[in-house]
């Protein structure tokens with residue numbers, strides 16, 4: 001069957017579009033024992049009581065998963081470096097760890113996979129956590145120094161950097177809801193201070209990377225949730241929805257765009273002019289829609305009750321709270337929210353917890369439709385990364401939530417493709433490459449690249 005550009009089923013994506021999968025160090029490497037998440041696990045705080053163990057065994061054999069990734073026909077892969085391996089004690093550097101990351105990046109290039117490297121994906125070295133992590137202003141120079149080391153060691157092998165993964169999740173779950181370490185609840189002002197330090201650390205890292213690599217592309221990954229009032233007739237539900245939407249989706253991003261300090265520190269006269277405009281792209285991690293309502297039952301979440309109507313598509317539920325409604329159309333909300341940056345946009349994460357692969361094929365298909373629509377409307381989308389390649393350790397849900405295109409048995413380390421792996425590969429094969437705007441490129445099939 002002709003899948004050429006004139007085929008009505010073909011979908012055009014710009015030349016150079018990054019098709020990838022996304023991962024993070026603690027979730028895939030295995031045997032990380034020197035960060036605050038391993039301490040959290042030892043303290044019995046993983047709800048499923050699972051242990052990360054070997055995870056996907058990347059520290060010894062990431063290459064087997066790079067081979068799997070290649071079978072999907074993708075051209076990019078996102079991973080993160082583990083600060084606690086590279087700087088195991090304050091200002092003591094482990095060159096072997098850096099060499100291992102070099103070997104991974106070389107292995108990616110050898111397979112035609114463009115590496116996207118995240119510097120911080122939720123984990124802190126124990127020594128850094130003991131100093132107060134990003135609640136302390138000292139975190140800014142410490143993160144900058146770490147960034148310099150990494151970029152000096154790996155910069156010849158990577159141009160695409162994310163400073164922080166989901167700073168809004170790190171802050172909300174660590175300082176409001178107490179679900180992530182350090183397990184603090186309702187610390188409104190401290191959370192704002194942490195956000196402020198994360199913004200400063202991001203800006204310092206942005207400049208440090210550019211000093212070393214003027215052409216680097218540096219951004220961060222913003223988690224975006226579509227919030228909707230549970231009852232649109234209820235003024236309190238509407239107010240709570242607006243509040244959480246602004247606080248969660250905009251706080252960090254607004255600081256980077258405008259140089260304003262996070263709420264409520266902006267009202268106390270703080271500002272962050274050095275942070276303004278420190279990104280070359282915005283990375284969007286989009287998964288779910290949640291209904292928001294007031295409930296006296298929801299004391300744990302400060303009376304914000306998050307629900308999913310029973311008739312809406314949902315992947316596997318979390319152990320205590322719903323993961324959320326799978327709502328591919330919400331990608332449009334996410335992209336629209338970050339258009340004011342006027343920067344390229346990457347979907348750095350998207351997926352669904354779905355052990356039985358009931359929803360994932362539909363989610364992939366629908367997300368491709370949304371991206372295609374967004375591109376045809378002029379959105380500057382440059383890449384899509386599915387979360388994730390093989391099932392990995394889902395933070396405080398442990399092995400309970402399975403996001404992989406490949407099913408993983410963590411005991412035996414065997415992998416089996418879910419039907420979605422083929423679906424993703426097919427969708428990529430069927431894309432065609434359009435004439436890139438303002439460039440004189442011929443119209444060619446993706447297969448011919």
Ligand code: IFM
Pocket residue numbers: 024027166285349387394395403
């Ligand atoms: O596994 C996480 C990832 O670490 C950050 N973004 C969401 C994913 C799925 O919940």
